[in-house]
Amino acid sequence: MQSPHRPSLLRKMNVRKVLEVIQSQGTLTRADVMRCSGISAPTVSKAVSALLEAGLLEERETAEFSVGRPGKLLQLPRFSAQVIGVVLEWDYCSIVASGLDGHLHEDKLDRFKTPQSYSELIEIISGKILNLVEKEEIPALGVGITVPGLVNSNDGRIFLASNLHIVDGQAPAIDIASRTDLECVLVQKSTSLCLSEKTYGAGQSVEDFINLDVTSGFGMGVFTGGQLLDGQHGLAGEIAHITVEPEGGRMCGCGNLGCLETVATDLALTHYVSKRLGKDLEFEAIAELVKQGELDITPELDHTIEFLAIGVAAAINIFNPANIFITARLFDLRDDVFDKMCEIAKSRALQPSSSSCEIERSKGNKYLGAVAGIINHLANSLGPRLT
Numbered sequence: 001m002q003s004p005h006r007p008s009l010l011r012k013m014n015v016r017k018v019l020e021v022i023q024s025q026g027t028l029t030r031a032d033v034m035r036c037s038g039i040s041a042p043t044v045s046k047a048v049s050a051l052l053e054a055g056l057l058e059e060r061e062t063a064e065f066s067v068g069r070p071g072k073l074l075q076l077p078r079f080s081a082q083v084i085g086v087v088l089e090w091d092y093c094s095i096v097a098s099g100l101d102g103h104l105h106e107d108k109l110d111r112f113k114t115p116q117s118y119s120e121l122i123e124i125i126s127g128k129i130l131n132l133v134e135k136e137e138i139p140a141l142g143v144g145i146t147v148p149g150l151v152n153s154n155d156g157r158i159f160l161a162s163n164l165h166i167v168d169g170q171a172p173a174i175d176i177a178s179r180t181d182l183e184c185v186l187v188q189k190s191t192s193l194c195l196s197e198k199t200y201g202a203g204q205s206v207e208d209f210i211n212l213d214v215t216s217g218f219g220m221g222v223f224t225g226g227q228l229l230d231g232q233h234g235l236a237g238e239i240a241h242i243t244v245e246p247e248g249g250r251m252c253g254c255g256n257l258g259c260l261e262t263v264a265t266d267l268a269l270t271h272y273v274s275k276r277l278g279k280d281l282e283f284e285a286i287a288e289l290v291k292q293g294e295l296d297i298t299p300e301l302d303h304t305i306e307f308l309a310i311g312v313a314a315a316i317n318i319f320n321p322a323n324i325f326i327t328a329r330l331f332d333l334r335d336d337v338f339d340k341m342c343e344i345a346k347s348r349a350l351q352p353s354s355s356s357c358e359i360e361r362s363k364g365n366k367y368l369g370a371v372a373g374i375i376n377h378l379a380n381s382l383g384p385r386l387t
């Protein structure tokens with residue numbers, strides 16, 4: 001997969017630009033790519049060659065005429081090559097195959113309860129990947145693994161997954177690669193959702209946006225100036241563990257008391273409702289009872305969105321984004337929840353930043369996040385890392 005010679009940073013950026021143009025526009029000729037990217041013909045040609053060689057692009061003949069002569073059409077392979085997405089979560093894990101164009105082969109989505117030990121997790125996932133690849137008979141270019149935790153981007157090791165401690169200190173991409181012989185990459189779930197929004201969702205033409213995933217932890221991914229913010233070890237944008245309840249706060253998976261993550265997520269809401277009712281309920285069960293009119297969760301819901309809004313306001317003040325995309329199931333619990341949360345967040349944030357920031361529900365999803373993670377990694381491996 002590595003180029004025989006060391007490509008320049010500029011070449012890498014050009015490769016990425018060409019890939020982005022085709023990801024957002026679909027099937028294009030080289031001339032179209034030149035027009036859309038503003039890159040010169042020889043440079044487009046080199047970038048396209050690298051992408052074709054890596055299997056990230058394919059081309060087919062066309063009878064159509066472009067700029068006065070027949071052209072070959074460039075596209076992202078949908079069925080002739082695949083990548084695998086693995087989503088690790090505290091309750092269930094999932095494995096899904098996808099075309100390089102982000103078309104998920106959802107009929108083959110495999111969702112299973114998260115194993116109790118790390119070794120079992122790795123064995124089960126590796127076995128399922130090998131089954132999937134052998135059954136499909138389509139070349140698999142790599143595996144993107146996402147985890148709701150802090151990943152050291154330098155060595156692929158997980159510092160901490162506050163809701164999935166069996167992976168703390170582990171490097172699942174290295175362990176799965178050694179068992180499957182496939183290129184694997186581990187990406188923080190928050191980062192992967194951000195990449196998914198940028199590649200396939202509403203963030204395609206946005207330079208400055210934030211993606212929040214508050215389903216279990218309080219994950220934040222940041223694109224600023226068109227670049228993913230990663231910091232020294234890939235940990236930038238970590239907002240989950242700022243203290244918001246210094247007095248009487250609940251114990252967080254990170255070991256501190258009163259973190260934002262303990263009060264502002266779907267999981268936090270589930271905890272507080274379960275505590276009042278005196279029994280452990282899953283989010284889906286609570287949602288069903290609320291829908292049937294058999295359970296009133298107004299106090300817990302209002303408490304959760306108050307703290308969620310504090311986190312959103314902080315993100316607006318710190319990063320001045322044009323958009324914030326949020327993934328949360330609690331918005332479905334009552335018609336006014338999302339609007340109410342936005343109203344509180346905007347009233348708490350600084351006016352100049354909040355008045356120019358659109359808060360929306362995220363259009364990406366966790367499977368596409370894992371897929372975007374591996375495609376991004378494969379494109380990056382065509383050149384040296386930016387940082």
Ligand SMILES: [Zn+2]
Binds near residue numbers: 162240241254255259
């Ligand atoms: Zn914490």
